Amino acid sequence: MGYYDIDDILADGTRFPCRFNYDVPGLGYLEGNPGRPISKNAKLELPLWMVHLLAVVGAQSNEDSRVEEPLPFVELLPPDLFAPRVLNAIKSGATSLDLHSISPHFYTLAEKWATLFSDKELSQVLKDMLLERGQEINNHAISVSMFSNCNQTNDSAVFLQTLDEFEKTIYRDTNVNCKEMKKWLVLK
């Protein structure tokens, strides 16, 4: 994930629910009412690029601040994206899951989430899902005829609709490579 990676930037724009731990004057525009202070315990949805810093950095209080780690500005609340409901759906059948409708940047977000919270369980679920869906992606990518782009079966088209952005690049790379290979084999 690079600084100039468009997909990474788009993924970072996804909003996550969080709660403020402080009263902050002037930040009301985050809630939609500029000019007002933001109040403690206000729940709002903020883009990931903002919260992932706010959830780490705390206010520099005037009192003895080095007693313990300062309370961060916001606290991240568990998002719908990684609710047990979703994880169970992944575990029960990753290939039949419509990942794109859950989030088009699911892997990137999940990875960032796992980094933030050192969530071993989430990363294990992700790894299993990636392998299982990867098999399916590979099968669809190598079984496309080289002579036309539009004779995909309905089945494959339906599956491709469910891919998230990362899986799409994998599909595309595999597919292009496979087509090149088939072309070479025929022409030789």
Add this chain to the structure above:
Amino acid sequence: MALPRDLSIGFSPQEIQFLIENEPIRIMPRITTRKTKKQLAKDPGAQWSLITCDDSTVNNMVAMNSCEVTLWLALLLKQQGKCNIVVPSWLTLQQLEKYLEFELKNPSRFSNLPWNWLVVSSLLFARCSDDFQDPVHLLRSKVQDLREVRLGKVNKGLQYLNESHLQLENLSLMEINEMRPYACGIMDKLRTIHDSSNDTT
């Protein structure tokens, strides 16, 4: 960017072919380029002078005396009817059958075909099909069988991808290149996912 995206991931099959065309192969020349001292003194004539491969063999060819040249040169000479290519010993019906037998007997291993078998065999089938001892259509079908058996094994092996490593003994360059974008893409993602939760920093 300067390099198209598809080429930045791996080699194209044409590039693999280019790499493999640099390998030596045995030929039977039909021309004589060796000159006696007398001839040389009288008229040196045109001499090969190559900078990427050894040109002494090319300048010392004697008709029907086998010699070794690079594959691209052999194919060029063959095209002009100036040589016959000596088919490598693994590209015979008998030998291919042995490989195939090994493949079928060992579902978890690949037979030790040369690293360039797919490219060399398809090049030779296309460009010098008259130089084979065995009927070419039978050889073709054996090679096709081998390819499919191995492809099946490769696809079976892809379900064991992990974040650390992958062992691919005896897999040829073309076959590796075929699985490269998938295997590398998935393994790289597995690695970053694995690292994400195990960050010690």
